[in-house]
Structure formats: structure tokens, C-alpha cells
Amino acid sequence: MSILEVKNVSIRYITGDFKDIGLKEYVMRRLKGNYHVTEFWADKDVSFTLEHGEMLGIIGANGAGKSTLLKAVSGIMVPTEGRIRREGSIAALLELASGFDGELTVKENAYLRGAMLGYTRKFMDEKYDEIIAFAELKDFEDRPFKQLSSGMKSRLAFSIACLVKPDILILDEVLSVGDGAFKKKSEAKMREVIGGGATTILVSHSLKQVREMCTKILWLHKGRQIEFGTDVQGICDRYEAFLGGKLEL
Amino acid sequence: MFQTLKSYQFLFEELVKRDFKKKYKRTVLGMAWSVLSPLLHLLVMRLVFTRFFGRTTPHYTTFLFCGNLVFSFFSESTNQGMTALTGNADIFTKVNVPKYLFLFSKNVQCLINFGLTLCVFLVFCALDHITFTWRFVLLLYPIACLVLLNLGLGLILSALFVLQPPGAAPVSDQSRLCHHQIFPRDRY
Numbered sequence: 001m002s003i004l005e006v007k008n009v010s011i012r013y014i015t016g017d018f019k020d021i022g023l024k025e026y027v028m029r030r031l032k033g034n035y036h037v038t039e040f041w042a043d044k045d046v047s048f049t050l051e052h053g054e055m056l057g058i059i060g061a062n063g064a065g066k067s068t069l070l071k072a073v074s075g076i077m078v079p080t081e082g083r084i085r086r087e088g089s090i091a092a093l094l095e096l097a098s099g100f101d102g103e104l105t106v107k108e109n110a111y112l113r114g115a116m117l118g119y120t121r122k123f124m125d126e127k128y129d130e131i132i133a134f135a136e137l138k139d140f141e142d143r144p145f146k147q148l149s150s151g152m153k154s155r156l157a158f159s160i161a162c163l164v165k166p167d168i169l170i171l172d173e174v175l176s177v178g179d180g181a182f183k184k185k186s187e188a189k190m191r192e193v194i195g196g197g198a199t200t201i202l203v204s205h206s207l208k209q210v211r212e213m214c215t216k217i218l219w220l221h222k223g224r225q226i227e228f229g230t231d232v233q234g235i236c237d238r239y240e241a242f243l244g245g246k247l248e249l
Numbered sequence: 250m251f252q253t254l255k256s257y258q259f260l261f262e263e264l265v266k267r268d269f270k271k272k273y274k275r276t277v278l279g280m281a282w283s284v285l286s287p288l289l290h291l292l293v294m295r296l297v298f299t300r301f302f303g304r305t306t307p308h309y310t311t312f313l314f315c316g317n318l319v320f321s322f323f324s325e326s327t328n329q330g331m332t333a334l335t336g337n338a339d340i341f342t343k344v345n346v347p348k349y350l351f352l353f354s355k356n357v358q359c360l361i362n363f364g365l366t367l368c369v370f371l372v373f374c375a376l377d378h379i380t381f382t383w384r385f386v387l388l389l390y391p392i393a394c395l396v397l398l399n400l401g402l403g404l405i406l407s408a409l410f411v412l413q414p415p416g417a418a419p420v421s422d423q424s425r426l427c428h429h430q431i432f433p434r435d436r437y
Binding site: 075094099103104111115116117120159215 | 267270271339341343344
């Protein structure tokens, strides 16, 4: 029984009149027949399955629809067509710095972010010192969050996020974050999390990481699924050839 | 639905705390403001209605306070609830949490405010020599109904408000219409 099954999923964004006008304008235009929207298909007919403990690497150029697909898999968006079946808890790290509030202190923000990731209060109380130590922010605990530098913010976000232990883990380009020495620490920690047996979906532009760690690859281009399979090295080679202009799609 | 609410309890508490702290962060008086503000409203309205319009109903201040209390709970709840979705957009587009949690946390914050002013109101009642009977407990039923009304309207308005173009006036025409339909002015 596969832990994640995505079947013929298509996700559509509606642009145009839909959001730029207010409710009154919407009703007026609907009545007059003056209502125009364009459809943008971010993903069209994507299918794949994942077994327990596998690691899927999603590669593709910018705008290929990777992040949108991840949002659908994690349940933030509902696919316009198709079906997604998941078993177990999901933790999606789509953007590390989301949910932080500039006015609150570092400690309050850490608890808030932890709550969003699904931790319990007891867990946060126990692990709080560990988090602050890993992020090297001991002196800044009671400062308002907006006073931290961007590097500090990403370090805090990362150290909260790396304690997550779900059944399905989704990482959207978050493997190497922060400055210099922290980058090494964070990469090692993430590998530990991945090695802990969770089924992982990784989106990365670093093909080296993808080649080393993934067991399956999904290649997307402009919303369409180009390739999916267990031939990691083969697909990555073809992708590199495509990027270098040697392969036509 | 209650199952999901229970599992998100920590997040819910944190959201309520966050809203509370943000509201009073920059003010000098802090929490005292939510007590002082209705009292000041009351003072102004009493002056206007007794001196300028000459109404002489007995216990007028308490009467005014009563209506003001309920209306400001409704108004604050729906106004804040309206922006619950758009204000927290950067959270629920990136993390999978049920969206109605944000509305509920705003409503809980308004309910706490309401509780505070209700205590002040009871003090007013005592000062105005209104006898406390056991019937005061029956007040809980209309309060519960009002909370449900706030939640329902908040859910509708916050979803509609997403369609508003950014930069529109915070109190939109829709919510003002709702207020006037539900609480007609001739109550005073």
C-alpha cells in the first residue's frame, strides 16, 4: 500500500477579473456578461506514487509547477482535477520564514511556528533550549523578531523546522539555508531527519544533492510531467542535457 | 470538526496570544484601554442624549451601556473577523492549517474583551442600585446566540472580503449593511 498516491492531478489558477475587482463589480460584470477570466494550468495531468521510506526528487526549471504540486500534496490547495491519497502525517516546509510576526519576541515566535508545524506545548517546552542553542540565538531570545538579521531569521526557522518527525516530509528548496558554517550544520541535520525513515519529497536545484539522496525522480516542465521513475542517474543526465541545450523536449 | 479543533489546540492558543499582544503592543495603557474605551463612548453618548436631546428614561446610563456593550461586541467581532483571512494569508498559503482557526481566534479575543466590559457593566449595575436577581444567569443564552451570530457572519464576511481589491476601505459596504439590518438605530 503506497503511502502517497497522486493520480492525474491538474491544478488551475484563475487570473483576470476574478480578484482585481470588488464584490460589487463582480456582480455587475456577471450581470452584463462582461466577465472575463483566463485560466492558467500550473500542473497538468501529473501522476506518481511513493512507497514508505522512499525519497522523491522533483526537478524542473523555474515555473514548472513544482511548488504548486507540493501545495496540493500537503493539502493547502485542492487539485482542480485528479486525486491525491496520503497516509500518515505530513509536514511541509514550503517556506521556512512563513508565519513569523515582526512584533513578537523570538521566544513567542518560536512557539507560534512550532504550533504551526504541529508540535505540542509540552514538546516545545522541552525542546526550546535545544532550538535556541542550534540557532545560536541565546542572546536574542527576548528581542522583537524584526530586529534580527535575515540570516538569524532563517537559522531560527530552520532549527524549529528540523525537529519535525512526520510520516511524509516535504522540502521545497530548504536544504541549505543560512550563512557559511551554519550551512554545513543544517545540511547534516536535514540528512539526519531524512535518514530517520520518513518518506520525503525534495525539490532542489542542486542536482548533486538529488543524485546522492533520491530514489525516484519526477521531472516537470511548464506544468507537464516529462519523466517519472526510479532511474535517478538517467533522468538527471537527460535533465542536465536539456538545461545545457543539447536535448529538445 | 471538534476533533480537528482539539488537535490544533496549541496553535489556537498561540494565535489568540499573538492577536492579544499585537493589539496592545504600541499603546501606553495596554489592557486598560479595552475597559476605558467603552466607558468613554458611554460618557459621550450620555452627554449627547441627555443634554442635547433631553431623554429622561430612568437608569439611562445603564440602559445605554447595555446596548453599547452588545453592539460593540458584534461590531468589533465582525470587523476583525472580516480581515482574519486576508491578514493571515502568508500563513495558511504555506502551512496546512484549517482556515477557520484564524477567525475563531479573533472571535475569542473579542469575546474576552466583551467579558471584561461585562464585568464593568455589572459594577455599573451595582452602583446604579439595580437589584441582582437569579435571572441574570439567563443572560448567558443571548450571549451564546450572539457568539454564534458573530462566528457565522465572520465566516461569510471573511470569505467575501478575499474578493476585495487590496487597498479598499477596511469597513466595506457589506459589513455596514449587515450592522444596520441587525441592530436598528431606534434602539436608543
